[in-house]
Structure formats: C-alpha cells, structure tokens
Amino acid sequence: MADTRNITVTVNGEAHSREVETRLTLADFLRHELNLTGTHVGCEHGVCGACTVLVGGTSARACLMLAVQCEGQEVVTVESLAAGGKLNPLQQAFQDHHGLQCGFCTPGILMTLTEFLREYPDPSEAEVRTALTGNLCRCTGYQAIVAATLDAAKRMRGGA
Amino acid sequence: MKPAPFTYHDPRTVAEACDLLATHENARVLAGGQSLMPMMNFRVAMPDHLVDLNRVGELSYLRWEGEALCVGAMTRQRDLEFSPDVGRRCPLLREALAHVGHRQTRNRGTFGGSLCHLDPSAELVNVTALLGGTLHAASKRGTRDIAFADFAVGYMTTSLEPHELLAGVTLPLPGDGRGHAFVEFARRHGDFAIVACSALIGFDRGGRIADAAIALSGLAHAPVRPAAIEKSLRGEQPGAAAFKAAAAEAGKLDAMADAYVTTTYRQHLARVLTYRALELASARAGERANG
Amino acid sequence: MASTWFGASVKRKEDPAFLQGKGRYIDDIHLPGMLHAAFVRSPYAHAKVGRIDKDAALTMPGVHAVLTFADLPEPVRRQTLPLLVPHPALRQPFMPHALVKDEACYVGEPVACVIADSRYLAEDAADRVEVEYQPLPAVNDCRDALGEGAPLAHAGAESNVAARFPLRVGDADRAFSGAAHVFREKIYQHRGGPFFIECRGAIAQYDAAADSYLLHVSSQGSHRLKRCMLEMFDLGDHQVRVVTPDVGGGFGPKGAFYPEYVNIAVASRLTGRPVKWIEDRRENFLTTHQERDQYWDMEIAVEGNAKIIGVRGQLIHETGAYVPWGIVLPWITATTVPGPYVIPNFKLDVVSVFTNKIQTTPVRGAGRPEAVVTMERLMDRVARELKLDRAEVRRRNFIQPGQMPYNVGIIFRDGRPVTYDSGDYPACQAAALAASDYAGFGSRQAEARKAGRHLGIGISNAVEATGLGPYEGATARIATSGKIAVYTGATPQGQSHKTTLAQIAADQLGVDYNDVTVVTADTATISLGMGTFAARTAVNAGSSVHLAAKEVAAKAKKIAAGMMECMEDDLELDGGYVRLKSAPDVRKSFAEIAVRSIGTPGFSMAGGLAPGLEHTSYFTPEQSVYSNGTHVAEVEVDIETGAVRILRFTVAHDCGRVINPLIVDGQVVGGVAHGVGNALFERMVYDENAQPLTTHFGEYLLPLATDVPHVDLVHLETPSPLNPLGVKGAGEGGTIASIAAILSAVENALEPFGVTVAEAPISPQRIVELLGEHALGRTR
The missing domain is CATH 3.30.390.50 (CO dehydrogenase flavoprotein, C-terminal domain)
Structure with missing residues (x-):
C-alpha cells in the first residue's frame, strides 16, 4: 500500500490541497500535480539548481524536499515573478543582456537571484558569481547572467 | 531517480521521534535532506521508515552556555552563517561555513545532518573535531553524551545506535586571544x-x-x-x-x-x-x- | 534591400516565455492517459545476457508492460539502430539493437523497458526484473584494446578496430628526412560529455486509427529521427511525425538516435496509450553519448626559421561500444589539424577503436578542439626549442589572406577538399594580441613572480569548418490573415533560431521581426531537414529563409502589381503592405494579396503563378565555410596546490557577417566556458572493468560561475563568398580554441620549473605531480 497524505501547500499565494504519495518530491509535486512546469528538474541530486524555489522565503532545491514537508508552507516559483505578465526588473535584465540561451537553468537561477538580491541589493561581481555557484548553466558561460544581475540590482535600487 | 517507497513520519517532539526509532526497523532520520535525499533519489539509501525531524522545534536552537556554543541538531547552517554572535564569538565557525555548499543547501542543511552524514571532508565536522565538541544523542532510553573522538567510528559511520538520534552538540569556544x-x-x-x-x-x-x-x-x-x-x-x-x-x-x-x-x-x-x-x-x- | 534587422542586437523572441517558466520542454508535455517508462540496464560493461524473469515486475501495482528483446516487433528485432553516416573505412560497423539481444557492451545498455502509471512505479518494477548476466572480459582503454590478446569489446569481432584511415598531403617522410628540426609530442585528450541541464526525453503516441506515431523528443533534428523511425518500424512517410519542443541544451549528442525512442513507440502501440520516458541524470551519465579519449603521437618538422615543413603521426581514437556516427569524429579531428598554418607535408594515420564504454559522437567542437590542442602544443614546442616568441612562430606560418581560397590538400567529411573560403588569420591573431595586451604580459609576469605568484599566457589559433551541408530548408508563408510564418527543420537548443531567422525574413518582407513567427523542428511542417549541429544553421537555414522570404516578397509584388495595375518595380514592401514607392498610401495588404494568391473557387488562377503566398527553399552549400579565431588565456597557477585561476580571456573571432551580435557573443562566451571545463575540470573515471565511477555532478565537475573568466571579445568580419548572407558558423568556435590556449598558459606559468603540459584536462593534482619538489613552495 502506498503511503499517502493529504497536504495543503500555498504556492504563489494560492492554496492547493492534494493527496500525495509521501515519497513524491516537491519538484514533481509542482510540475506534475500542480502543472507548474516552470520549475525544472536537471539532476535530482541537488547540484544543478534548476529546481530552485523559495520555501518559507528562502531558496531550496525542490528535488531534495518531499511535497509532504511543505504542508502548510508557502512556496514561491518562477511563475510568480512577472506580475500581470510584465517581466520584473530581474527578468527584463536577463532578456536585455542575453542572460539565457536554452532557458532550462533559467527558472532556478532567477529564484536564487531573487533571494540573493534581497540580501545583497548592491552586490559586487564576485558576490554575484559566488551566489551563482549553486546553479549550473551549460550555455552562457555565466557572463551575461552576471551582467544581467548587476544591472537588475541597479534598476531595483533605482526603483525601476 | 525517484526514491523507493517508505513510510513517512513527522514527529513534533524528540520523545515522539525516539519512540518511532525504537519501534521501526530500517528507519532513517531526515534532517535537512541535502545528503540523504540525493542518496534516496539514487536508491543508494532505501529506508522503510523516514523519520523527519523538521517539525521538531526543540532541536533547533543556538545558545551560549558559559564558554561553549550549543547548537541544536536541526539548526540550519544558514542560521549559523547569518548569526552576528557566531561571527563575533566563534569566527572560526563562520569562516568554515563560507566553504559549506551553496546558499540553497545551507538554507536547508543542518549542523546535525552534516555531523551524522560524516563526509570525511565536511567543514562542520572539522570544526567540531578541532573544538573538541560533545555530541548529545537521544533515544527512548534517555540521552548520552559522546565525545567527537568516539563519534566517528568509520567511513561515513557514526557511533549512533539505530534507535538514537543526534539532538545537538556543545562546542567549547577557544579561549580569549586565540x-x-x-x-x-x-x-x-x-x-x-x-x-x-x-x-x-x-x-x-x-x-x-x-x-x-x-x-x-x-x-x-x-x-x-x-x-x-x-x-x-x-x-x-x-x-x-x-x-x-x-x-x-x-x-x-x-x-x-x-x-x-x-x-x-x-x-x-x-x-x-x-x-x-x-x-x-x-x-x-x-x-x-x-x- | 538594406538590412534593418540583419546585424542588429535585437532582443530574443524566445525569452519572455522562458523567463516566466512558460517554456515547453519535453517533460512539460502531459498527454491524457500517459504512461511512463523506466529501463533495466546492464550493470556490466560487457556481459552475455541470459534469461530475463519479468513476472515479479509485472505483478507490481500500476505496471502495464515489460518489454524485452523478444517482445519487440519483427522489423525492430531484425535490425540494429541505423548508422547515420556510413563510410568505406568502417571495417566493423557495430550498432546496438533497441534492447540487448544477447550481449551487453557498455554499462547502461538497455536490457528491458518497464511501463507503469508513474515513473516512481516504473522504477520500482525495474528493480524487480531479474536478469541473468554472464560477465565477459571488458575493454576499458583504447590503447590496450589494440594489443595482442586484448579482450574483444564485441564477442566474435575480428579485432577492436572500428576503422583505420590515412590522411596524406605531399610527402611527409621525405620532408622530415631533410628537416632542420624535428620535435615529437605525445598528447592525451580525455573524454568529455555534453551535460546539457535538461536530460534527454521523449513521448511516443501511437494512433491506432491512422496506424501512425507521433514522437515528441528533445532532439537536435526531428527529420533525422523520423527517418530512423521509418526504417526501424518499416513505415511509410505518413506514419511518423516527429516534433521537437523547446530543448534544454544539446551540444551534439541530442542529435543522435537512441534506443529508448524505439522502445516507447513499441510500448505506446502495445498499451494503446502515450508513453513518456525522461532520462534521469544517472542514465545521462551512463547512456548519453560523450566525446573522445584520444591518444596522439605526433612529430613536427621545421626549418631553422620555424617554418613548418611537415607534420606526421598517429591518432588512436576511442569510439566506445558502437559507431552511430561512423568515423565522423576522428575524421573531423584529423582534417582540423592543419588549422590556419601552411603545412606542405602532412601524414596522419588514424585508428578508431571499440571499447566497452558509452559511444563517442560529436560534442560541441566535434573533434576539432582535440586537433587544435595537438597542433598548438606542437607550435609551442617549436617556439620553446627555437627560443622564439610563441606568437611569432605562429605568425611566420599563417596562410595569408592573399592565398584565399586556400586548398589544404585533404578531403573533409562533406566529401569536398578542405578549401578555406576566406579569412585573415594574421589580422585575427594581431587583434587578439592587442586586446589581451600580450606585449605587456612580460612585465605583468615579472611583477607577479617577485611576489611569488606564477602567471602564464597562452595563445591558440583555430580554423573551423562550419555550415556543413547537405542542406537545410525553409518555407516562408503569408497566411490569408496576413500573418507570416517561417517553417524549418532546424532544431534549436538555445541558439535563438526563432529570433535570428525572423530577422532574416523580416528584412526581405519589410516587416518587424516580431511579426515573423518561426516554427522549428516539426516534420509535419516541412518535408526535409537535417537539424541543428555542426554550427550549420545560420549558413543553411539562414540562407534558405533568406531565399524563401525573398521569393515570397517577389511574388507579393507580382500579385500586387496585377491588383494595382502597376509595374512591380514601382512597388516596395513595408509594414505588411505592398505599396507604391511614389504614393505610399496606395497599397495592398499582405492579407489581401494572400487571399488573391490562393485563388477563388471556380475561377482560374491568373498569371501563371504557383498558388499560395509562400515559397520553400533548400539551400545546398557547395562546401563548408571556415570560421576562425584566436584565443589568449592568462592564468595564475598556485604552485603549492596546483590550482589554476583564469585571470583574463580574450577571443578574436571571425564568423563572417553577424546576424545578431548579442547572440553571437553569447555563443562564443558559452563555448569558452565549455572549453574551460574540458581544459581544467571535466573527467569521467572508469575502473579496469570499464565500470564508470563518475555518475553524478558531485564527481563530474562542470565549471561554475566562479571558474569561468570574463571573456573579452573582438569581432572581425570576413564575409563568406559561398552563401547569400556571407555568414559562417559561430556556435562552436568558443570551445574549439579555448582548451589549447588554457593549456598553453598553464605551461607558460610553470616554465621556470621546466614543466610541460601534454594532456587535457590538466588537474591540480597532476600539476603538483609535474612540479615535483617545486610544489613544496614555501613549505620547503
């Protein structure tokens, strides 16, 4: 008999109740139960960072959490970033600087940087690069991501 | 790479957790999940019971007792990293934490989880060894203290019994002037x-x-x-x-x-x-x- | 017509969806009733496979089927996976079956396929399939494989040799006998993999009523996969449609046809439901193709003034267990060796060897980085021995711009002589040296040495065959609504086709590039295609889009001229209208013209025009076009730990005319990062039984944001005369030259200690080994 639980998780401000198998990862819950496929799965062992989401306000690997652990918690995913379909300053900076190519690592990187820029509103290049070490990108060489992040920080400080 | 089936338990107290460990065979304790979850996804670890300590509030603390720092097993690495007191009173720990994983793993990863996983190169294990930390184990039979030297008994193997969990660690602070x-x-x-x-x-x-x-x-x-x-x-x-x-x-x-x-x-x-x-x-x- | 969009750094059309998590990658597609596959894979590198007991698995909850070789339909059992590029030099063209028939030849080769309600349940059941294995001796090293009495990678093979072939220019042996100097280098270049962040995956959906398959697959070329499906299942053209959705990185290996795709198609027909398989990262380490393991033994002969008179030697290339791309990889490697230098005499003997490891097929650079490393190591050796500056040695040997087109004297994989179409190699190196302040490096190095720091600088030059044929196609079509669509078989994995191809079409049609929708990689929309690999899309698809859109523009004018009763020459296209140049208000919209173009029921078509405001072009290049570049790496080596930090990295490159500079910059910088991985980090370790020990990202080290340097770029533009746009490929150059430059810089940093570098990747541990006592540094 599969071990299941009823859980309620608030994702991007909306409460979702489901019966889930307890071994279901948060990443699979978001993607396949809630159809929020913006959170990507790249390694399932906590290295690539493509599945990074915010849980209780801090960044976490969704492949290393169980959905049941999020009972009663607030989860924030990439789908929440563009309010009303308008790219937020970080997203816009990514487009302006060509900070993404295949786009697969992008959601995890955006979520990591969303947390990072809250803590470091005026970061140095070295701080940005260190913050990115938990996310792998195979396309860009990171250079345009770093440029986009620094520019986004500037725009956000300017209230753009 | 999906975990094999298990029965999930989320106790709210140390006593409840100890009860579960005492009554279930092939149970594993889940702390921050940054090491155990990958092993479960690879099916290298296939516990029948998973005892999740994330809702055991009493295991998450940071206290200063005289010339010692007491850290709960479930205290997140992030909480130590961002604690101004840790930076001031135990800068060694802060310096070590800068090398631990990445922001996402430190947000979830715990001090106790790192000690119990016992990777030979883990920074927090190193600091515990240097400071001569004492580990506090809990089980249905009560608590016992384990000197670090007696804790690490083999490659990624601790002296914790299957029915025990790590509750916390006491780290004697280096004296002034060190x-x-x-x-x-x-x-x-x-x-x-x-x-x-x-x-x-x-x-x-x-x-x-x-x-x-x-x-x-x-x-x-x-x-x-x-x-x-x-x-x-x-x-x-x-x-x-x-x-x-x-x-x-x-x-x-x-x-x-x-x-x-x-x-x-x-x-x-x-x-x-x-x-x-x-x-x-x-x-x-x-x-x-x-x- | 002047370019409005071609050459402009416009923002990508792909981005808004990707940035909001609205991309549609293979695992984002959910079809009603969909089942999930997991594979039982050989745990041995080489084994006879005996009885397979699937009873326990079949009784597990949610399990629908377990396929073994015996369960496959007849046409699938009868044949192995298609060999995409046959070649007469291929002596033993071993290819795998869709499932192991009786002999597994690498760890991870699929033995059985389990279909269940979820991936979780499928993996549970796969663990319960019992397979009898009888392990056989395994071949884990391509050099050992050639030895007398070596075990055979395939039981019953004549040897472990897949192919042998020679390349000859002039008379190398004679040239060597009269040379002033001859230097010999043995060089090892290790495997590397694509390691895209999105693993492979596919969904097969069998439609019983139409007796046809729809395959969604994360690929680099839908049309080639369709061809493979048709052959495997013995089907007609109408029975397979392949669609590639958004792809999370490809870098070469997603262009291949893999056994999993066959299995899920079989399973979909068997169960009557769509079946999805998503490769997980462990499977990715075991079963997605990787590249190389090459051992070189080379000699260079030069005159007293460092002018090259000959290069000769041997290359042992590991192909792994099978040869899905024939000898493409070692052939490209061999033909890339001469690079930008005049080499009058050249002789290379290549042997491609089977081992019991995952097969090697093109990964970003496709055999070229290895050739560049080899040639540039030889050039550094000449400079060292003759006590000349490394840039000067290269300068003395460059093919001069006046020699273009330049026939190297060898045959490329496209069957054409390697003939460089254009390029100014001396200017390119000069630009890189200037941008990197090569002249000032000596004082930087001396200054650092005073402080006990060891800096090094390295240079490399590369010429890259890009834009390979045979063709790519494009259909440009204006619907009766006036909306513009471009269809192509090119299959992007991050290269921005939907933006760059729209830019090209927009220029011809006089519209904003946002008004052109590019639809890629759906076999239902265009009949032929090759896909995106070998830095070929800008040249092939780009030219086809240009030609197709140009024809549509001409047709629109012709029809409008009839409608407006004027001369075509009096008309121009602008903003979705064809209008009178002299009176812009007098105009016809694309919609009106498109409606006219398709005719009216019952009325004859006027004017002899083919119906429809559309055109399909297949640009068929007569040969490859050759991009080139110079890379300069400046590094610091910590001699006590062996750590290498790249301080500065400069690329001067020439890929002809640039469609979108922002995008080309991204391609080049990303390519350099891939090279950083190959030069310093990425290593697959196997044990003596060819069992891979490197199976996750904790052990296989991809470069992080803190490992990759900022790259300074200099663009040169020598248009290619061989296509209408003057473009050349840009996707791989960043990788091709970077590895050699980094190795050269490391060697230069360690010059005071007499260390030479002859392998990639070069690890800190290896650097410390090479330094010996010197690595004790301050602790001595």
Whole structure:
C-alpha cells in the first residue's frame, strides 16, 4: 500500500490541497500535480539548481524536499515573478543582456537571484558569481547572467 | 531517480521521534535532506521508515552556555552563517561555513545532518573535531553524551545506535586571544574539500606559541588531530621555521586514496594547508595580542 | 534591400516565455492517459545476457508492460539502430539493437523497458526484473584494446578496430628526412560529455486509427529521427511525425538516435496509450553519448626559421561500444589539424577503436578542439626549442589572406577538399594580441613572480569548418490573415533560431521581426531537414529563409502589381503592405494579396503563378565555410596546490557577417566556458572493468560561475563568398580554441620549473605531480 497524505501547500499565494504519495518530491509535486512546469528538474541530486524555489522565503532545491514537508508552507516559483505578465526588473535584465540561451537553468537561477538580491541589493561581481555557484548553466558561460544581475540590482535600487 | 517507497513520519517532539526509532526497523532520520535525499533519489539509501525531524522545534536552537556554543541538531547552517554572535564569538565557525555548499543547501542543511552524514571532508565536522565538541544523542532510553573522538567510528559511520538520534552538540569556544584559521582546497567553490585544515593558536606573554590545535580533514574517515604536531609547536617562536617543521610532519600523516585523488596529493595538501592555517592563525593571534 | 534587422542586437523572441517558466520542454508535455517508462540496464560493461524473469515486475501495482528483446516487433528485432553516416573505412560497423539481444557492451545498455502509471512505479518494477548476466572480459582503454590478446569489446569481432584511415598531403617522410628540426609530442585528450541541464526525453503516441506515431523528443533534428523511425518500424512517410519542443541544451549528442525512442513507440502501440520516458541524470551519465579519449603521437618538422615543413603521426581514437556516427569524429579531428598554418607535408594515420564504454559522437567542437590542442602544443614546442616568441612562430606560418581560397590538400567529411573560403588569420591573431595586451604580459609576469605568484599566457589559433551541408530548408508563408510564418527543420537548443531567422525574413518582407513567427523542428511542417549541429544553421537555414522570404516578397509584388495595375518595380514592401514607392498610401495588404494568391473557387488562377503566398527553399552549400579565431588565456597557477585561476580571456573571432551580435557573443562566451571545463575540470573515471565511477555532478565537475573568466571579445568580419548572407558558423568556435590556449598558459606559468603540459584536462593534482619538489613552495 502506498503511503499517502493529504497536504495543503500555498504556492504563489494560492492554496492547493492534494493527496500525495509521501515519497513524491516537491519538484514533481509542482510540475506534475500542480502543472507548474516552470520549475525544472536537471539532476535530482541537488547540484544543478534548476529546481530552485523559495520555501518559507528562502531558496531550496525542490528535488531534495518531499511535497509532504511543505504542508502548510508557502512556496514561491518562477511563475510568480512577472506580475500581470510584465517581466520584473530581474527578468527584463536577463532578456536585455542575453542572460539565457536554452532557458532550462533559467527558472532556478532567477529564484536564487531573487533571494540573493534581497540580501545583497548592491552586490559586487564576485558576490554575484559566488551566489551563482549553486546553479549550473551549460550555455552562457555565466557572463551575461552576471551582467544581467548587476544591472537588475541597479534598476531595483533605482526603483525601476 | 525517484526514491523507493517508505513510510513517512513527522514527529513534533524528540520523545515522539525516539519512540518511532525504537519501534521501526530500517528507519532513517531526515534532517535537512541535502545528503540523504540525493542518496534516496539514487536508491543508494532505501529506508522503510523516514523519520523527519523538521517539525521538531526543540532541536533547533543556538545558545551560549558559559564558554561553549550549543547548537541544536536541526539548526540550519544558514542560521549559523547569518548569526552576528557566531561571527563575533566563534569566527572560526563562520569562516568554515563560507566553504559549506551553496546558499540553497545551507538554507536547508543542518549542523546535525552534516555531523551524522560524516563526509570525511565536511567543514562542520572539522570544526567540531578541532573544538573538541560533545555530541548529545537521544533515544527512548534517555540521552548520552559522546565525545567527537568516539563519534566517528568509520567511513561515513557514526557511533549512533539505530534507535538514537543526534539532538545537538556543545562546542567549547577557544579561549580569549586565540587566533583561528580555516583553510581548505576544493576543486570548485562549495565542493567538499580534498583536504581542509583548521587551526587555533594562542601565544604566551613572551610571544611564543603557548598552545596549538590542528584538525586535518580529507586524510582519513574523520578529521585528524595530530597530537604530536600540536605538542611540538608549544614553546616555538611563531614563524616560517616552526610552520615548516609542523607542515612537513603533517605531510607524513597517513592519507587515504580514491579513484580521483592519490595519497601523495592529499599528503602534499596537508603539508601546504597546515602551513597556511598556522600562518593565518598566528597572524590573528598576534593581532589579538597586540590589539 | 538594406538590412534593418540583419546585424542588429535585437532582443530574443524566445525569452519572455522562458523567463516566466512558460517554456515547453519535453517533460512539460502531459498527454491524457500517459504512461511512463523506466529501463533495466546492464550493470556490466560487457556481459552475455541470459534469461530475463519479468513476472515479479509485472505483478507490481500500476505496471502495464515489460518489454524485452523478444517482445519487440519483427522489423525492430531484425535490425540494429541505423548508422547515420556510413563510410568505406568502417571495417566493423557495430550498432546496438533497441534492447540487448544477447550481449551487453557498455554499462547502461538497455536490457528491458518497464511501463507503469508513474515513473516512481516504473522504477520500482525495474528493480524487480531479474536478469541473468554472464560477465565477459571488458575493454576499458583504447590503447590496450589494440594489443595482442586484448579482450574483444564485441564477442566474435575480428579485432577492436572500428576503422583505420590515412590522411596524406605531399610527402611527409621525405620532408622530415631533410628537416632542420624535428620535435615529437605525445598528447592525451580525455573524454568529455555534453551535460546539457535538461536530460534527454521523449513521448511516443501511437494512433491506432491512422496506424501512425507521433514522437515528441528533445532532439537536435526531428527529420533525422523520423527517418530512423521509418526504417526501424518499416513505415511509410505518413506514419511518423516527429516534433521537437523547446530543448534544454544539446551540444551534439541530442542529435543522435537512441534506443529508448524505439522502445516507447513499441510500448505506446502495445498499451494503446502515450508513453513518456525522461532520462534521469544517472542514465545521462551512463547512456548519453560523450566525446573522445584520444591518444596522439605526433612529430613536427621545421626549418631553422620555424617554418613548418611537415607534420606526421598517429591518432588512436576511442569510439566506445558502437559507431552511430561512423568515423565522423576522428575524421573531423584529423582534417582540423592543419588549422590556419601552411603545412606542405602532412601524414596522419588514424585508428578508431571499440571499447566497452558509452559511444563517442560529436560534442560541441566535434573533434576539432582535440586537433587544435595537438597542433598548438606542437607550435609551442617549436617556439620553446627555437627560443622564439610563441606568437611569432605562429605568425611566420599563417596562410595569408592573399592565398584565399586556400586548398589544404585533404578531403573533409562533406566529401569536398578542405578549401578555406576566406579569412585573415594574421589580422585575427594581431587583434587578439592587442586586446589581451600580450606585449605587456612580460612585465605583468615579472611583477607577479617577485611576489611569488606564477602567471602564464597562452595563445591558440583555430580554423573551423562550419555550415556543413547537405542542406537545410525553409518555407516562408503569408497566411490569408496576413500573418507570416517561417517553417524549418532546424532544431534549436538555445541558439535563438526563432529570433535570428525572423530577422532574416523580416528584412526581405519589410516587416518587424516580431511579426515573423518561426516554427522549428516539426516534420509535419516541412518535408526535409537535417537539424541543428555542426554550427550549420545560420549558413543553411539562414540562407534558405533568406531565399524563401525573398521569393515570397517577389511574388507579393507580382500579385500586387496585377491588383494595382502597376509595374512591380514601382512597388516596395513595408509594414505588411505592398505599396507604391511614389504614393505610399496606395497599397495592398499582405492579407489581401494572400487571399488573391490562393485563388477563388471556380475561377482560374491568373498569371501563371504557383498558388499560395509562400515559397520553400533548400539551400545546398557547395562546401563548408571556415570560421576562425584566436584565443589568449592568462592564468595564475598556485604552485603549492596546483590550482589554476583564469585571470583574463580574450577571443578574436571571425564568423563572417553577424546576424545578431548579442547572440553571437553569447555563443562564443558559452563555448569558452565549455572549453574551460574540458581544459581544467571535466573527467569521467572508469575502473579496469570499464565500470564508470563518475555518475553524478558531485564527481563530474562542470565549471561554475566562479571558474569561468570574463571573456573579452573582438569581432572581425570576413564575409563568406559561398552563401547569400556571407555568414559562417559561430556556435562552436568558443570551445574549439579555448582548451589549447588554457593549456598553453598553464605551461607558460610553470616554465621556470621546466614543466610541460601534454594532456587535457590538466588537474591540480597532476600539476603538483609535474612540479615535483617545486610544489613544496614555501613549505620547503
């Protein structure tokens, strides 16, 4: 008999109740139960960072959490970033600087940087690069991501 | 890479958790999940019961008791990293934390989880070894204290019994005036080190080394405290000659090998990093003595 | 017509969806009733496979089927996976079956396929399939494989040799006998993999009523996969449609046809439901193709003034267990060796060897980085021995711009002589040296040495065959609504086709590039295609889009001229209208013209025009076009730990005319990062039984943001005369030259200690080994 639980998780401000198998990862819950496929799965062992989401306000690997652990918690995913379909300053900076190519690592990187820029509103290049070490990108060489992040920080400080 | 089925338990108290561990076979304790979850996804770990401690509030704390820092097993690495008190009163721990994983893993990863996973190169294990921490185990039969030296019994194997969990750790703080250092060599930022070396040095009034502590990770299944080297430094004038002599001895310690790293290279790094750690710790001890 | 969009750094059309998590990658597609596959894979590198007991698995909850070789339909059992590029030099063209028939030849080769309600349940059941294995001796090293009495990678093979072939220019042996200097280098270049962040994956959906398959797959070329499906299942053209959705990185290996795709198609037909398989990262380490393991033994002969008179030697290339791309990889490697230099005499003997490891097929650079490393190591050796500056040695040997087109004297994989179409190699190196302040490096190095720091600088030059044929196609079509669509078989994995191809079409049609929708990689929309690999899309698809859109523009004018009763020459296209140049208000919209173009029921078509405001072009290049570049790496080596930090990295490159500079910059910088991995980090370790020990990202080290340097770029533009746009490929150059430059810089940093570097990747441990006593540094 599969071990299941009823859980309620608030994702991007909306409460979702489901019966889930307890071994279901948060990443699979978001993607396949809630159809929020913006959170990507790249390694399932906590290295690539493509599945990074915010849980209780801090960044976490969704492949290393169980959905049941999020009972009663607030989860924030990439789908929440563009309010009303308008790219937020970080997203816009990514487009302006060509900070993404295949786009697969992008959601995890955006979520990591969303947390990072809250803590470091005026970061140095070295701080940005260190913050990115938990996310792998195979396309860009990171250079345009770093440029986009620094520019986004500037725009956000300017209230753009 | 999906975990095999298990029965999930999320106790709210240590007592409940201990009850579960006492009554279920093949149970594993889930802390921050940054090591156990990958192993479960790979099906390297296939527990029948998973006892999740994330809702056991009493295991998450950070307390100062006299000259000791007490850390709950479920205290997140992030909470230590961002604690101004830790930065001020135990800068060694802060320096070590800067090498631990990445922001996402430190947000979830716990102090106790790192100790119990017992990776040979783990930074928090190294710090616990250097400070001579005492680990507090809990089970249905009560609690017991385990000295770090008796905790790490083999490669990624602790002396915790299957029905026990780690509740917390007490880390004696280095006395005033000690200089600290945590240096490591890893291939990339956030990787487990190939070799790490931490050190504490205190000077006597004459500016000679009064006491030295060294912990080397990456040579054996657990950090090595080279007592002979520590002793040989006492009474020495801090400086290149003393550091070289100590480093040369560190380079002769036994070291393991694996498919990626040779014994020779680990010994070489032990030598280089011992020198660097002693140099940095001495400089800081000197600043404290003069400041 | 002047370019409005071609050459402009416009923002990508792909981005808004990707940035909001609205991309549609293979695992984002959910079809009603969909089942999930997991594979039982050989745990041995080489084994006879005996009885397979699937009873326990079949009784597990949620399990629908377990396929073994015996369960496959007849046409699938009868044949192995298609060999995409046959070649006469291929002596033993071993290819795998869709499932192991009786002999597994690498760890991870699929033995059985389990279909269940979820991936979780499928993996549970896969663990319960019992397979009898009888392990056989395994071949884990391509050099050992050639030895007398070596075990055979395939039981019953004549040897472990897949192919042998020679390349000859002039008379190398004679040239060597009269040379002033001859230097020999043995060089090892290790495997590397694509390691895209999105693993492979596919969904097969069998439609019983139409007796046809729809395959969604994360690929680099839908049309080639369709061809493979048709052959495997013995089907007609109408029975397979392949669609590639958004792809999370490809880098070469997603262009291959893999056994999993066949299995899920079989399973979909068997169960009557769509079946999805998503490769997980462990499977990715075991079963996605990787590249190389090459051992070189080379000699260079030069005159007293460092002018090259000959290069000769041998290359042992490991192909792994099978040869899905024939000898493409070693052939490209061999033909890339001469690079930008005049080499009058050249002789290379290549042997491609089977081992019991995952097969090697093109990964970003496709055999070229290895050739560049080899040639540039030889050039550094000449400079060292003759006590000349490394840049000067290269300068003395460059093919001069006046020699273009330049026939190297060898045959490329496209069957054409290697003839460089254009390029100014001396200017390119000069630009890189200037941008990197090569002249000032000596004082930087000396200054650092005073402080006990060891800096090094390295240079490399590369010429890259890009834009390979045979063709790519494009259909440009204006619907009766006036909306513009471009269809192509090119299959992007991050290269921005939907933006760059729209830019090209927009220029011809006089519209904003946002008004052109590019639809890629759906076999239902265009009949032929090759896909995106070998830095070929800008040249092939780009030219086809240009030609197709140009024809549509001409047709629109012709129809409008009839409607407006004027001369075509009096008309121009602008903003979705064809209008009178002299009176812009007098105009016809694309919608009106498109409606006219399709005719009216019952009325004859006027004017002899083919119906429809559309055109399909297949640009068929007569040969490859050759991009080139110079890379300069400046590094610091910590001699005590062996750590290498790249301080500065400069690329001067020439990929002809640039469609979108922002995008080309991204391609080049990303390519350099891939090269950083190959030069310093990425290593697959196997044990003596060819069992891979490197199976996750904790052990296989991809470069992080803190490992990759900022790259300074200099663009040169020598248009290619061989296509209408003057473009050349840009996707791989960043990788091709970077590895050699980094190795050269590391060697230069360690010059005071007499260290030479002859392998990639070069690890800190290896650097410390090479330094010996010197690595003791301050601890001595």
